[in-house]
Amino acid sequence: MNFAVLGPGKMGTALTLALMELGHTAIAACARTGGTPASQRFMEATGVPVVPLEAFSDAVRRAEMILLTVPDKAVTPMAQTLADTGWIRGGQLVVHTAGSLSANALGPVMSLGAAALCMHPLQTIARPELGAALFRGIHFTLDGHPNAVAMASDWIHAWGGTPLPMDPEQRPAYHAAAVLASNALVALAAVAAEVSGLPDGLRALLPLLRGAVDNLSALGLPDALTGPIERGDTATIEAHLRALQNNPTALSVYAALGKATADVAFSKGSLTPTARETLRHRFENILGGM
Numbered sequence: 001m002n003f004a005v006l007g008p009g010k011m012g013t014a015l016t017l018a019l020m021e022l023g024h025t026a027i028a029a030c031a032r033t034g035g036t037p038a039s040q041r042f043m044e045a046t047g048v049p050v051v052p053l054e055a056f057s058d059a060v061r062r063a064e065m066i067l068l069t070v071p072d073k074a075v076t077p078m079a080q081t082l083a084d085t086g087w088i089r090g091g092q093l094v095v096h097t098a099g100s101l102s103a104n105a106l107g108p109v110m111s112l113g114a115a116a117l118c119m120h121p122l123q124t125i126a127r128p129e130l131g132a133a134l135f136r137g138i139h140f141t142l143d144g145h146p147n148a149v150a151m152a153s154d155w156i157h158a159w160g161g162t163p164l165p166m167d168p169e170q171r172p173a174y175h176a177a178a179v180l181a182s183n184a185l186v187a188l189a190a191v192a193a194e195v196s197g198l199p200d201g202l203r204a205l206l207p208l209l210r211g212a213v214d215n216l217s218a219l220g221l222p223d224a225l226t227g228p229i230e231r232g233d234t235a236t237i238e239a240h241l242r243a244l245q246n247n248p249t250a251l252s253v254y255a256a257l258g259k260a261t262a263d264v265a266f267s268k269g270s271l272t273p274t275a276r277e278t279l280r281h282r283f284e285n286i287l288g289g290m
């Protein structure tokens, strides 16, 4: 399949390489500004030229598929730009990779008869030159035209991943979960490093972070949970709350996650219903008073 790429950033590079590994042909990519480090990296990794929008018409007209790997907020505006150019024709496939948006975000090109697909990898892509290796063992969520979902499922299987068809209405909550599991973990590490008072808090805390992830991988939920809430150690929890009194951000993070931790501890059988409710009320009072 011939394809063109609008947005040769991290995802555009990784997906282009992964599709090329399956024998598909990238014709050209398009960026708003030429010569950026991202465009340079795309060209070096793929050998495919990056051109400005004015020079992109030939590639879009020839392409059977257009990848719209632009930031989420640009997906619909760029679909509209493509529709306005008159380069899109019925029978083409347009793909975006924004986890929070369904394929319907490509409405402007769908109204011209193009098929639409949202294909979101549950992966963080910082080193796109790894190509298909980034997709091995991960889940992709898919929605859009049934033929496109079936075709993308074949690619994902070939990369060693798992395709998961998704109800479009589920996307915002699903994407919130992805943000909690990745970005929120980074923010949590930043708060913990600051609170620790250690000279290089992050480095000191990293083995703990890794250990928690390893426990999740080996034991799953709820068994991976350890710590004072799981032990019902209220004196320790109160000492923590006093220590965080002058750090409102850390206190609110501790209380919000403490509430969720009490639920996990309860499902593990470590807390009685009463102990769980007492802890939940304690944390809710803190959050309500902020």
Ligand SMILES: NC(=O)c1ccc[n+]([C@@H]2O[C@H](COP(=O)([O-])OP(=O)(O)OC[C@H]3O[C@@H](n4cnc5c(N)ncnc54)[C@H](OP(=O)(O)O)[C@@H]3O)[C@@H](O)[C@H]2O)c1
Pocket: 006, 007, 008, 009, 010, 011, 012, 030, 031, 032, 033, 034, 036, 038, 069, 070, 071, 072, 074, 078, 097, 098, 099, 120, 121, 123, 124, 125, 126
């Ligand atoms: N990276 C990840 O870990 C990851 C994971 C899953 C899904 N995604 C999704 O993949 C998509 C792309 O993310 P990314 O991480 O690859 O972003 P990125 O590295 O910042 O690349 C974005 C690309 O879009 C272009 N662009 C930026 N702003 C634009 C705009 N307003 N209009 C048109 N083009 C614009 C950029 O080039 P110019 O600025 O030169 O035009 C660049 O080529 C997003 O929908 C994101 O949610 C990313």
